[in-house]
Amino acid sequence: MVNDWIDTLADTGRGLLERRLRLGITGLSSSGKTVLLTALVQALLYPARLQGLTAVQEGRYHAAVLRPQPNQHLPRFAFESNLQHLCEAGEWPPGTRRQSELRLSIRYRPTGLQGRLGDAVLHLDLFDYPGEWLLDLGLLAHDHDSWSRAVLEEMQQPEHRAASQSFRELLAELDPDTPDAEAERKAMQAAKAFRNYLRQRQEQEKRALLLHPGRFLLPGDLEGAPVLTFAPLPPASYDTAWRRRGRGQDESLRSLMEQRFKAYRDEIVRPFHRRHFARLDRQLVLVDLLGHLQHGSEGLRALDREMESLLDAMRIGRSWLPRAVRPGIDRVLFAGSKADHIPSDQHDTLTGLLARSLAGSLRQSRFRGAESETMAIAALRATREVRQSHRPDRRYLAGRPIGNEAEVAHYPGQLSAEGLPPEGFEALAFRPPAGLHADGAWPHIRLDKALQYLIGDRLG
Structure with a gap:
């Protein structure tokens, strides 16, 4: 307990002296946290495809570099190893099996008078841990x-x-x-x-x-x-x-x-x-909604119950104390992952289903004074859309399914607004896209919009 207090005081002192944002990347197992965090870091290092991030769009985003993490007791997120899996082996990296952290420092030019005084640096601390551990928070009650x-x-x-x-x-x-x-x-x-x-x-x-x-x-x-x-x-x-x-x-x-x-x-x-959630500023909760849909309406109801229980245990909402003294989560993004597994004309349906299935969780976070939003994303896009001559009105997904070297054109079926997939609906699991490079930008779906919501105001 004494060590926890010392860590908290040291953490608070650093927060008073430097621009810093602590972002939690959480989600249930199989939601794609490891890939998301790897792709997010890669995108900030090579921001050419982040035009939805205002600082990039306005030319105020200069560069980002990986820095030593401030916490000496947590393992470092295996970013470089994940790059090898994706770029060299052409396979998805192994899932999260322990907690880890990574610091990324972003140099940018602020807006207004601050920009006239020179550049600023935002230290972005990213925290990842297994989805199974996330649900343990419900045991506190x-x-x-x-x-x-x-x-x-x-x-x-x-x-x-x-x-x-x-x-x-x-x-x-x-x-x-x-x-x-x-x-x-x-x-x-x-x-x-x-x-x-x-x-x-x-x-x-x-x-x-x-x-x-x-x-x-x-x-x-x-x-x-x-x-x-x-x-x-x-x-x-x-x-x-x-x-x-x-x-x-x-x-x-x-x-x-x-x-x-x-x-x-x-x-x-x-x-x-106490050591980790109590210090977070922003939270990204990744949800494999397509996986929940396989269990019909009961799967969606279970999702909201699980998320409400988790929000009860997180420190969400604003305090009258300065954030450097009493941190709290003031923005939560619920992101439906694997949006590249369905055609883009169904993304609005997926987002609507996510918002409805998390209605209680969204209401709870807003009541506590935190902003919340839903979004369908793919941090690393594994498919592209193509047309077929026999069905020109339909958008197909071209990609390499798991266990298959050849590319196929696949149509998963049509999601319904009620959340019940029609008979025969099948969202395939795809391999990573071919041709990824460790020194370049990667394809994604709305990762830039997610970053704008989570950190855009801190780059203003």
């Missing part, structure tokens, strides 16, 4: 008992009973409230079965899920640690709960699970939130 009730209720839903069957059968054999010398072994057994359930659910949904401890799937440095050895348990009976209060801490399986859930929440999730 729970103790082991309330979390267990919510997760076990989820398991009882008809569509999840098959995936949870093995875990529920194991749970039925356990006596969690009797002192047990075998509690550790049984905790490991239950945690393994619970982790298998989480993996099956993530595979089914193709994304991270609310109330599923993210580090169970991406443990990072916690691989094998006891803090990841817990699982939900059914509620104790009234008599059992009364006896436990009289004994205090006992050696039962429930006591062990409660201790470890509390340690996970208070020693892993809460410090992560």
Whole structure:
């Protein structure tokens, strides 16, 4: 805790002396965070295709360079390695598996009187972390008992009973409230079965899920640690709960699970939130809306519930204190990723679906005093639009599908404004575009508009 306060004071001091913006790049797994952050940095280093960024359009944007990051304890974002994957190997880089940071310094000429005094430098600190860890923020509102009730209720839903069957059968054999010398072994057994359930659910949904401890799937440095050895348990009976209060801490399986859930929440999730989210100025939340649409209207409703839970845990909104003293997120961009997987004449439909499915989250962020916006983007455009002679009225996507060297012309189908894809709708996954260079600008869709919303005012 003392080190956190020291870091916060040092961070505040730097904020008083330099122009700086801390941007969080967040989103659920498979939304494309790693590619977005790589393409965003590449675009700022080579801004020729950023005409939607006012400072570039007006000729006031001079150059950007990578700088040493201020936080000495966080890994550096693997920008150069990602370049090799995209430009040399022609493959998508591996997804985010741990938190990382990168600093980019932008030299520009301010507008008005400040511009007459000379150039200025904006330090842009970019923070990335796994989407699975993002959903852990929802655990801050729970103790082991309330979390267990919510997760076990989820398991009882008809569509999840098959995936949870093995875990529920194991749970039925356990006596969690009797002192047990075998509690550790049984905790490991239950945690393994619970982790298998989480993996099956993530595979089914193709994304991270609310109330599923993210580090169970991406443990990072916690691989094998006891803090990841817990699982939900059914509620104790009234008599059992009364006896436990009289004994205090006992050696039962429930006591062990409660201790470890509390340690996970208070020693892993809460410090992560305090050290990083509490210092962010702007937030980009990347959403794979096309992936959610595969699950119909229920997928869209689940998306808004997840985002509202996350916004509850983030420090969003303005304060009467100066931002250098009390940072807070004053702008949130919800960006629908992979806009290059559908033709451009459907982008407005995609953006409208995103706005409607996130109506609660948008309302919540605005009520707290933060600006919020929705946008359909592709940070690195993997397709181009072509016409076919037999259907001149239709826009096709030309690109190289995953696992295919040859380029194809593909029409995914027509999105409906109600969010229910028609029968036969198929948005293909494409390989990176051919001919990418590490020393040049890359194709994108509205990445410049996203940057204008997130940092444009700081380059004014």
